[in-house]
Amino acid sequence: MTVVNVLSIAGTDPTGGAGIQADLKSIAANGGYGMAAVTALVAQNTRGVREVHVPPTAFLTAQLDAVSDDVRIDAVKIGMLASAEVIEAVGEWLRRVRPPVTVLDPVMIATSGDRLLDADATDALRRLIPLADLITPNLPELAIVAGRDPAGCWEEALGQARLVAAEADVRVLAKGGHLPGDQTPDALVSPSGEVLDFPGARIPTSNTHGTGCSLSAAIATRAARNGADWGGATAEAKAWLRESLAASDRLDVGSGHGPLHHFSGLWTRGGLDTAPAAPGAPAAAPTAPPGPTAPTAEAIREDWWVRIAGVRRETDDLRFIRGLADGTLPREQFLDYVAQDALYLGAYARVLARVSALAPSAEEQAFWAKCAQGAIIGELELHRARLEAGPGAAGTRDAEPSATTTGYINHLLAASTRGYEEAAAATLPCFWMYADLGARLTGGAFGEFARSADHPYAEWLATYDDPVFAEDTETAIGFVTRAAAQATPATRERMRRAFEAAAVWEREFFGQTAADA
Structure with missing residues (x-):
């Protein structure tokens, strides 16, 4: 595993749940070597901030120069910057050093609700934002940066994020944790x-102290490790954060908003015991470096969905999809698609039956069999009825599969010969x-006309x-991602490749009509 050097520039938290202390834990948990330059000494606990002491700015600059003069810096995470003078000093250092990865968490409001920056510092922070690659504000902070009132809904939050991203030429991670609801x-x-x-269900816990600090430090570390793949870094960091939040109740820290459990996953999967050694002898080095920890099913779900984000966007942009949504798709092209879909579904039902036969549990066997015998075969009959009733649709049962339909079917059939895990992943x-x-489509994302009873389709x-x-889709996702989490690394990689290849075939299948050919 490549270890990257990550510098945190932030304030302190004597309880260890936020600020530099949380950053260092997050960096270590995500595969980095953590370093720190202190911007402010903060007297706080899980219930709130009591006092802030800002050391002389010249001393902060001395800290930054001491690190950059000696150590290769792969990424910088910036947190609390307590004054305009401090912000300007950090900006001047960034311009001189030009770190390859810079993530700015624009800390203005603590989890407790305390306002941490005055008006001059807020203006200076806005000027610092264009020097970052990514900023990670919470919704109140995003509103301040955008010069708007706090967003009351997710669409409003995305609008503010787009505004800031365009004006400052920076990536913005919009975070919906402050919104009400289960998501x-x-x-x-x-x-x-x-x-x-990055959708996600709310984790029921009040232990949210330092989540923003921890997430931004984790993303900076992951981005430095994977060549600034920001989508992948965010997905990986979020999966780690959710795991750490879910385990936070195992800690007993403070009586307010407690911290997350930064090392829960590592301790659970790796243990705490050192390698055994003979009495009086130095501890023996392990004979081989430890392998990577197995990801959770939830982490795999997020990772796989992000990996096909480009394929999904390209699918959305197909003229077939746009024409289907706005009703301009010619009837002949629609019937061509339905005919190919009917041919595909016949083979898909056989593959699902094969997945059922390979499934390791009775519950999985019953589910995949139901999909083959009920939802899929039933839908196939509906396809045939539509085709035979459609104008000009003669001989649809004799339609020949296209090259795309054949290719997609062959991919599924090949995967079904390589075991349950790969077969199930290919169907997903x-x-x-x-x-x-x-x-x-039915929610109006492609236009309201798609929801109209007057729509031709x-x-x-x-x-x-x-x-x-x-x-059924949620059940399928659950079965496949849990299987991937329990599989060996080699099998998990084959599953991912089968899934991604099938996603490409799914896009090609939608785009095979004359509208997109």
């Missing part, structure tokens, strides 16, 4: 306005991408909005 969506917004979504995009696209679009299929 806590996050999104990575690029300067061009491109949005990469047909569930997941279809359900996601359908939910957004209203009856077809209504089938996308199927709660049973949505439930």
Whole structure:
């Protein structure tokens, strides 16, 4: 594993849950060597901030220069900068050193609600933002940076993130944790306005002290390790954060907002025992470096969905999808698609039956068999009925599979010969991408006309909005990602490749009509 050097420039927290102390834990937990330059000494605990002491700015500059004069810096995470003078000193150092990765967490408001920056410092911080690669504000901080009132809904938050990203030419991680509800969506917004979504259910805990500090430090570390793949770094850091939040109740720190459990996953999977040694002898080095820890099913879910983000965007942009949404898709092209889909579904049902036969548990066997015999075969009959009733649709049962349909089917059949895990992974995009696209079509994401009873394909679009299929999709995702989490690294990698290849075939299948050929 490559160890990267990550410098945290931030204030302190004597309880260890936020600030530099949390940054150093996060950096270590995500594969980095942590370093720190202190901007402020903060008297705080889990219930709030009591006092802030800001050392002379010249001393901060001396700290920064001491590190950069001697150590290769792979990434910088910037947290609390307590005054305009401090912010300007950090900006001047960044311009001289030009670190390859810079993540700015614009700390203005503590978890407790305490305001940490005055007006002059806030203005200086806005001027610092263009020097960063990524900023990670919470919703109140995003509103301050954008010069707006705090967002009351997720769409408003995304609008503010787009505004800041475009004006400052910086990536913005919009975070929905301050919004009400069971979901806590996050999104990575690029300067061009491109949005990469990271959905997630809220973890029921009050231990949120230092989550912003920890996440930004983790992203900086992951980005330095993976060549500034910001989508991948964010997905990996979020998976680690969620695991650490879910385990936070195992700690007993303070009576307010407690900290997350930064090393829960490492301690659980790696243990605490050192290598044994003979009495009086130095500890023996392990005979081989430890392998990577196994990711959780939730982490795999986030990682795989992010990995096919480009494929999903390209699918959205297909003229077939746009024409289906706005009703301009020619009937002949629609029927061509339905005919190919009917051929595909016949083979897909056979593959799902094979997955059922390979499944390791009765529950999984029953699920995959139900999908083959019920939802899939039933839908296939509906396809045939539509084709035979459609104008000009003669001989649809005799339609020949296209090269794309044949290629997709062959991919699934080949995967079904390589064991349960790979076979199930290959079937997943047909569930997941279809359900996601359908939910957004019927939800109005492609225009309100797609929801109208007057739409020429209203009856077809209504089938996308199927709660049973949505439930089956979640079950399929759960089975496949849990299998991946329990698999060996080699099998997990084969599963991922089968999934990604199937996602590409899913895009090509939607785009094979004359509208996109």
